[in-house]
Amino acid sequence: MAKGTIYIDQERCKGCELCTTVCPQQVIAMESQFLNKRGYHPAALVDSNGECTGCGVCAVICPDVAITVFREVPVSRRVPVPTADS
Ligand code: SF4
Ligand code: SF4
Secondary structure (H helix, E strand, O other): OEEEEEEEEEOOOOOHHHHHHOOOOOEEOOOOOOOOOOOOEEEEEEOOOOOOOOOOOHHOOOOOOOOOEOOOOOHHOOOOOOOOOO
């Protein structure tokens, strides 16, 4: 299964919880102890087992464009970097 991770810009988050409802891996939760500058409890990635697949659903649904997704590229799909010899 693909590996991924996300970055959540917590200062952009308005705490709507949409991302937590759509994540198929259930690795997004709301902060309970922390308020951002806008006064919301923001979302946070809770993925100590590395279960995020980088599917991107959370970023698509976020109305505040607060989530950036990173997905590992399989070795077979990597484009070789030209070297001085090639
Ligand atoms: S990229 Fe997919 S698996 Fe990862 S946190 Fe977002 S919805 Fe969940
Ligand atoms: S969908 Fe976006 S704004 Fe809503 S809780 Fe998630 S990160 Fe915050």
